[in-house]
Amino acid sequence: MILQQVFDGLTLGIVYALIAVGYSLVFGVLRLVNFAHGATYAFGAHIAMVVVVSTNFGLFWAIIISVIMTGLMTMFMDRIALRPLRAKKSKGISALITTIGCSYIIQNALMIVFGSRSKWFPKIFDYGNFQIGNVLVKSTQVGIITVSVVLLLLLTFIVQKTKIGLAMRAVQQNAKAASLMGIDVNRVISFTFFLGGASAAVAGSLISGYYQIVNPQMGFIAGLKAFSAAVLGGIGILHGAVFGGLVVGLAESFAAFYIGGGYRDAVAFIILIVVLIFRPNGLFGKKVIEKV
Amino acid sequence: MKHNNAKKNLLDTKPKKIAALVVMVALVLYLPKSGLLSPYLVRILTMISLYSMLSLSLNLLTGFTGLVSIGHAGFCAVGGYTSALMWQYLGLPWLVTAICGMIMAGVVGLMLAAPTSRLSGSYLTIATLGFGEIVKMIALNWQSFTGGPLGVNHIERPEFFGITLTTFNGGFFYLSIILTALVTLFVYRIVNSKMGRAFMAIRDDSLAATMMGVDVTAYKMKSFVISAAIAGLGGAFYVHFVRFLDPNTFNFDISIIIISIVILGGTGSIPGSFLGAALLISFPEILRFASEYRFIIYGLILVLMMRFKPEGILGGHSHRPFRLMKGVESYGN
Amino acid sequence: MKKRIVLVALLSLLICGFAFANGSSETQKPVKIAVVGPLTGDFAEYGMGFKNAAVLRAKQINEAGGVLGGRQIEIVDFDDKNSGEEAASIAERIAGNKDIVGVVGHFASGVSMAAAPTYEEVGVPEISPSASHPDYSGMGKYIFRNNSLIDVEANETLNIASKVFKAKRVAVLAVKTDWGVTTADILINTLAKDHPELEIVGYEEILDGLTDFSSTITKLRSYKPDTIIVCAMYNILGPFANQYKDIDSKINLIGFSNAYSEQLIKLAQEDGNGIALPAIFFHESPEAKVRSFVDNYKKDYNGKIPSSLTAQAYDSLGMFAQAIEEAGSADRKAIKEQLYKIEYDGVAGVTYFDEIGDAYKTFNWLMIEDGKFTLIDKSKL
Structure with a gap:
């Protein structure tokens, strides 16, 4: 029983990790909590859904299309709403409020375009179930974990080993200095938003394929939980986000099982508040002086 | 100095101001009884008045102290539940339950502010969001006490001197006007006091404020508690007005509406809160075709205001507390 | 000064808006x-x-x-x-x-x-x-x-469980809304006594709008039910059927008449087959x-x-x-x-x-x- 909860919790957690990484990437570079990230995740799931239902490209290509479109959408959001604020040197809180506004726009646009009711999504990696000891393992879960791990490694590789990743880290350290060294800061930020959006789109498609359902409100709670995960691990730190995601997924799974289904959402928020109170920089975070 | 301050308020001279006040009071008292307004319009005006009160509460925190809360509906919920449950279990009259609702919301505000006061900016904002959701979860899961998803039904209407307030006799309208007037006066007094100047100093530069001897943490907490208590009063009014309360009554959408009002009307502007509430509460009613898009419009307001006029329509006149004595010109003007 | 003009202009615009919204014609025959x-x-x-x-x-x-x-x-x-x-x-x-x-x-x-x-x-x-x-x-x-009334309908679900599915061990799943918890409460605490042929083995609640049922399913399966009565509408019954039947395809699911909707079939797809529910109306009645x-x-x-x-x-x-x-x-x-x-x-x-x-x-x-x-x-x- 416990092992089953651990396994189910890990599946959930790795997807939270994938969403949480998006928060961390953007926060790392901009010191901004991208509140629209949850809505972006719902956006990605809907694009994949509409492509797979209305064309015969199949689920794989649907997700690829969704990744590209979602990435472009987040870049566009940055371009028209956030970049002007940076140019004006607005207060940090203005950018946060802007992303809250964007989140509302995206979520409600999804409701108007796709209707607000829940819709069916095809099952992903459907090759049956098998039993390992007491644990029932679904092929879907194995597929989700594999894809998520590969993507997380890929993201880490991009940030740590590529030229653009180096630029991202430079902007993170000091945007002004990076710009003086010839780095196009706006391009780096656009790229970061693209990565965040793309990972959210993958997470959205995977989760929808797991539960076989999408709805426009799915991003709000999922986004908040992933944000809790990012904060727990230390926002801005990739491996912290992964760790946080797994903890939140496990905690939620155990809460639903041992306390009752009504409490599952509360757990993530309690983790969030507790971390913010006792260790606002997260488990892996270094002390940063934030002046907003 | 005092005389000077009073002079430069909304209207220029005292007689004018008093006359305007009398006309407004007469108009307000006359409107619901005049037959010009249907109960539906009286209801909308009541809602505008209620949301003015809620946005004044948030304005104190966000506009004057610079702390952004997107969990303000959580404080309304605390006030609303306290009031509704005290009525349900103890049968106390509205005025008593509403005051307790205010106190309770203030206490919860203190409980949230004390540990989070060292957080700043985005962290604090997200903490308030988490707080709002936790309040909702407690209301949903503590079924034996709060009624859980069943909520509290048939909540009694407030009664004063043997008259039960309804929308139809205009009672709720008058009550909301009185409450909003009191809150406005209260917020106005705070803003123009030493405390208000401390709030604004924290908003503008908390480091400088500390240097000037302002106890930043203590004032942040005061701002939080006062703001929460006002929101709790709004919640206590609202649940007796709608007569129905469940965990979804005060959800995230309500928090978003409140912050949109503050940002549209003007951060740090008291008339701005009224203007914002009037605009945002009435527009889905006037533009029926747009009501489907109302939350997109709230979102757009947030984005566009931040982009083009972050201080809001009536905001941004923060010179008042720094106005110097007569005869001394400040160089800004 | 400018601000006051803006204020007055906006407020008068509003008042005009109200007057317009309120001005419907008087002589209606219908x-x-x-x-x-x-x-x-x-x-x-x-x-x-x-x-x-x-x-x-x-x-x-x-x-x-x-x-x-x-x-x-x-x-x-x-x-x-x-x-x-x-x-x-x-x-x-x-x-x-x-x-x-x-x-x-x-x-x-x-x-x-x-x-x-x-x-x-x-x-x-x-x-x-x-x-x-x-x-x-x-x-x-x-x-x-x-x-x-809900108790009449809830009793029908128990009748379906015992007559159609010959159920012995029945679990109840309720959505955490006023309707869901009231129904489950009546079902378990009032009506089940009149059905000695079956036993209520477990009760679980889920949040409305939830899409992940894995923990709930594990918990429900630990009660070893042969039939589950789901006090929820199609938006939960559909995906719940998907996820439960993925693990245990032999489970019998019973819903309520408010899950009787084409959307249920759209959401559950082939896993919807076998779901039974009571309804006053049937669209293919002769x-x-x-x-x-x-x-x-x-x-x-x-x-x-x-x-x-x-x-x-x-x-x-x-x-x-x-x-x-x-x-x-x-x-x-x-x-x-x-x-x-x-x-x-x-x-x-x-x-x-x-x-x-x-x-x-x-x-x-x-x-x-x-x-x-x-x-x-x-x-x-």
Whole structure:
């Protein structure tokens, strides 16, 4: 029983990790909590859904299309709403409020375009179930974990080993200095938003394929939980986000099982508040002086 | 100095101001009884008045102290539940339950502010969001006490001197006007006091404020508690007005509406809160075709205001507390 | 100065807006009946069903010459978003509009109960085609329901469990909404005693809008049930069936009539097969009046099949028309008085109201087979 909860919790957690990484990437570079990230995740799931239902490209290509479109959408959001604020040197809180506004726009646009009711999504990696000891393992879960791990490694590789990743880290350290060294800061930020959006789109498609359902409100709670995960691990730190995601997924799974289904959402928020109170920089975070 | 301050308020001279006040009071008292307004319009005006009160509460925190809360509906919920449950279990009259609702919301505000006061900016904002959701979860899961998803039904209407307030006799309208007037006066007094100047100093530069001897943490907490208590009063009014309360009554959408009002009307502007509430509460009613898009419009307001006029329509006149004595010109003007 | 001008300009604009919004014309001949339900959101399926059914019924009545010697029936629709707050506001709007003589709606019990005090106070007859909370109709003289009480329906689910599935071990899953927990409570604590042939082995709750059921399923499976009664609507029953049958395809699932919707089949796909539920109305019933209703409905709403609650909304409007005709007046109070006297023969069976405004109905048992709702033949069990 416990092992089953651990396994189910890990599946959930790795997807939270994938969403949480998006928060961390953007926060790392901009010191901004991208509140629209949850809505972006719902956006990605809907694009994949509409492509797979209305064309015969199949689920794989649907997700690829969704990744590209979602990435472009987040870049566009940055371009028209956030970049002007940076140019004006607005207060940090203005950018946060802007992303809250964007989140509302995206979520409600999804409701108007796709209707607000829940819709069916095809099952992903459907090759049956098998039993390992007491644990029932679904092929879907194995597929989700594999894809998520590969993507997380890929993201880490991009940030740590590529030229653009180096630029991202430079902007993170000091945007002004990076710009003086010839780095196009706006391009780096656009790229970061693209990565965040793309990972959210993958997470959205995977989760929808797991539960076989999408709805426009799915991003709000999922986004908040992933944000809790990012904060727990230390926002801005990739491996912290992964760790946080797994903890939140496990905690939620155990809460639903041992306390009752009504409490599952509360757990993530309690983790969030507790971390913010006792260790606002997260488990892996270094002390940063934030002046907003 | 005092005389000077009073002079430069909304209207220029005292007689004018008093006359305007009398006309407004007469108009307000006359409107619901005049037959010009249907109960539906009286209801909308009541809602505008209620949301003015809620946005004044948030304005104190966000506009004057610079702390952004997107969990303000959580404080309304605390006030609303306290009031509704005290009525349900103890049968106390509205005025008593509403005051307790205010106190309770203030206490919860203190409980949230004390540990989070060292957080700043985005962290604090997200903490308030988490707080709002936790309040909702407690209301949903503590079924034996709060009624859980069943909520509290048939909540009694407030009664004063043997008259039960309804929308139809205009009672709720008058009550909301009185409450909003009191809150406005209260917020106005705070803003123009030493405390208000401390709030604004924290908003503008908390480091400088500390240097000037302002106890930043203590004032942040005061701002939080006062703001929460006002929101709790709004919640206590609202649940007796709608007569129905469940965990979804005060959800995230309500928090978003409140912050949109503050940002549209003007951060740090008291008339701005009224203007914002009037605009945002009435527009889905006037533009029926747009009501489907109302939350997109709230979102757009947030984005566009931040982009083009972050201080809001009536905001941004923060010179008042720094106005110097007569005869001394400040160089800004 | 500039700011004050802006302020004044905006406020006067607002006042003009109100004057405009309020300025409807006075001399209406038609009898107006409001239809209120969630036209947007997760329950839009039901609200749109209410609206479509009412519009269809009104069209038929009008084509047949209207009521009271030629007055047309006009449907005014409102979207309460299934929220108590919206509902309370809409109720006051309806109450304030003297032309509206009756209300068909609201959808959820809790929402109906938020609106009912206003209808009762002003005296607007309200017939909810769906509210099933025991306390609802007792809220006033003007408050009616054209749906059976929840305990009657819950008892039918237990009958299905024992007669159709020969269940021995039954688990109950409830959505954490007013309707879900009330239903589960009645089911487990009141009705189960009368069914000694089966045992309630476990009870779990889930949050509305949730899509991950894995922990709940593990928990439910630990009770080793052979049948699960799901006190939730299609938006939960559908994905729950998907996820549960993925692990244990032999489980029997029983829903309620508010899960009776084409959306259930769309969400559950092939895992929907075998789900059984009680419903007052069945769209493939051979009865002539049902056939003509379903055919007309499909014709008007591009092939959509009406559900049980849609049929009850259709009948609710018919009841208003009949009450107006029999009372000889479109006065709110007269309509209310007449509603207590009528016996209405509708597509969802013969209905009459008792002294508190509850309707009495008999149930069909339905099961999804090959992606379609089919009638279970009770005589063969």
